[in-house]
Amino acid sequence: MSKLIIDVPEPITLVGGGQGSAADLAETLTMAPHLVAVDGGLSLALEVGTDPLAVIGDMDSVAPGALARIPPERQHRVSEQQTTDFDKALRAVRAPVVVGVGFGGGRVDHQLAAFHTLLVHAERPTILLAEDEIVVLAPPRVTLDCRAGETVSLFPMVAVTGTSRGLEWPIDGLDFHPAQFIGTSNRATGPVEIEMHAPGMLLIVARRHLRPLVAQFSQGGARWPARAG
Structure with missing residues (x-):
């Protein structure tokens, strides 16, 4: 359908x-x-x-x-x-x-x-x-008003790369893959910004981020283009 x-x-x-x-x-x-x-x-x-x-x-x-x-x-x-x-x-x-x-x-x-x-x-x-959490496919760019020590988990569904600011273990230069390298249980050092180079990364954070994320998408936040065909 x-x-x-x-x-x-x-x-x-x-x-x-x-x-x-x-x-x-x-x-x-x-x-x-x-x-x-x-x-x-x-x-x-x-x-x-x-x-x-x-x-x-x-x-x-x-x-x-x-x-x-x-x-x-x-x-x-x-x-x-x-x-x-x-x-x-x-x-x-x-x-x-x-x-x-x-x-x-x-x-x-x-x-x-x-x-x-x-x-x-x-x-x-x-x-x-x-x-206690929310799960979203990370968009091209997302910002989170995280507190120091807050868990920010990333789980790749496919091979994917990205960059980050505000994570205790930055993701820059890492090659994520579900069968090789994942990013669960990372921690924020403060406000977080994540950029992904392609769709495929699940972002898992506390439920208190729901309303701000809804607002980001509603106000024209970055999103992935529709697939051809």
């Missing part, structure tokens, strides 16, 4: 059926006010009293009673099984940035698939909430 369903100028929240709380969703909606439910994530959306713009997925894990509360024109069933529901939903929305709630925790294979989707759709800035 490549049909664009939701196209808005403000951030979008995607809510999935993984680990996510009503408090997580309510907080996210204060900065990404347009809500799209992804399959079983509809239950959490309705729990907090929200009215999603759309429900997208193969609908194999959504409660029938929950789906009945959504008008048919806002139900978008995609039955193909080559991609995950998260992938289906991300292809169907366009916004300055997407925040994902309910795509972490639970099954490890689901989390890995979500990280893969971040890479596949590098041109669509997307931030995933974890229990």
Whole structure:
């Protein structure tokens, strides 16, 4: 499916059926006010009293009673099984940035698939909430108002290089590769700036950076171009 369903100028929240709380969703909606439910994530959306713009997925894990509360024109069933529901939903929305709630925790294979989707759709800035952290595919340039000693983890999904300022162990001149060299558990010495030369690096930082990162993307922060074809 490549049909664009939701196209808005403000951030979008995607809510999935993984680990996510009503408090997580309510907080996210204060900065990404347009809500799209992804399959079983509809239950959490309705729990907090929200009215999603759309429900997208193969609908194999959504409660029938929950789906009945959504008008048919806002139900978008995609039955193909080559991609995950998260992938289906991300292809169907366009916004300055997407925040994902309910795509972490639970099954490890689901989390890995979500990280893969971040890479596949590098041109669509997307931030995933974890229990205490956020995960985002590092854009061409990102700044973080870190405190000295704060953990800044970098995990390469592909071979990638970059530069940094404000990290205890700078990444300049390092060749990252998932099977050779990674950058988890780095530490900030203060405010951090990271530049990547190509898409492929997961950035994992504390959840307090969510709002500033949403603002960076919303205000035209650097992003990767769409892939040709």
